[in-house]
Amino acid sequence: MRAELKLIAGLGNPGTDYTATRHNAGFWFVDRLAAAHQVRFAAEKKFFGELARINTPAIDCLLLKPTTFMNNSGRALHAVADYYRIELPRILVVHDEIDLDAGVIRLKKSGGHGGHKGLIDISEKLGGRNYLRLRIGVSHPGDKSRVLAHVLGRPAREDATQIEQALQSGLEIMPLLFAGELEKAMHRLHSREQPATND
Numbered sequence: 304m305r306a307e308l309k310l311i312a313g314l315g316n317p318g319t320d321y322t323a324t325r326h327n328a329g330f331w332f333v334d335r336l337a338a339a340h341q342v343r344f345a346a347e348k349k350f351f352g353e354l355a356r357i358n359t360p361a362i363d364c365l366l367l368k369p370t371t372f373m374n375n376s377g378r379a380l381h382a383v384a385d386y387y388r389i390e391l392p393r394i395l396v397v398h399d400e401i402d403l404d405a406g407v408i409r410l411k412k413s414g415g416h417g418g419h420k421g422l423i424d425i426s427e428k429l430g431g432r433n434y435l436r437l438r439i440g441v442s443h444p445g446d447k448s449r450v451l452a453h454v455l456g457r458p459a460r461e462d463a464t465q466i467e468q469a470l471q472s473g474l475e476i477m478p479l480l481f482a483g484e485l486e487k488a489m490h491r492l493h494s495r496e497q498p499a500t501n502d
Contacts, residue, residue: 307364308364308395308435308480308481310383311333311364311395312329312333313398314326314330315328315329323457324455324456325441325454325457328399329368329397329398329399333355333397335474336357336474344368346370349382351371351378352370353370354383365383365387376424377421377425377427384429394434395437396421396436398437401454402443403441404440405458405465406468406469408440408470408473409437410438410492411435411436412435414432439469441466476491
């Protein structure tokens with residue numbers, strides 16, 4: 304049985320101060336996905352976030368933007384997954400990734416957290432790591448001490464353009480993911496020409 308997606312959570316920080324920062328790449332993606340399907344987010348206090356729903360004959364999937372701030376993202380995901388009884392393999396988490404260059408986007412099955420505090424909290428709150436991740440490259444600042452300022456900063460124009468192209472590549476594989484065609488989606492996404500990466 305194929306595991307069709309039932310929940311897509313884009314990670315980020317709420318508030319206008321963070322809207323254009325690298326850490327909000329997950330928000331950028333689900334905002335574009337919602338717009339493409341002509342659905343809108345609405346605040347849901349019991350889910351600690353904003354929720355939208357794509358509901359068509361072929362798709363029934365929730366979109367979530369936690370408003371708990373990045374480090375507590377798991378609180379929102381757990382609330383939604385528990386209420387709607389969504390299993391981990393049917394969840395996609397979309398997040399910024401410093402270990403990928405700007406413009407690179409990768410789809411990953413489960414795995415570790417790579418130090419990403421949002422993923423750390425999600426895995427802890429959900430009680431497992433067996434959920435999908437769409438990793439949006441925002442590049443590494445080159446020094447560990449500069450990571451926080453980097454992800455909470457705005458990308459330069461060139462990087463922003465490359466990130467936008469990566470988001471578009473991600474959107475183009477969503478029909479396959481909605482249909483549960485994970486391997487096809489991964490092949491199509493990863494076979495595209497993208498900036499070099501060591502990952």
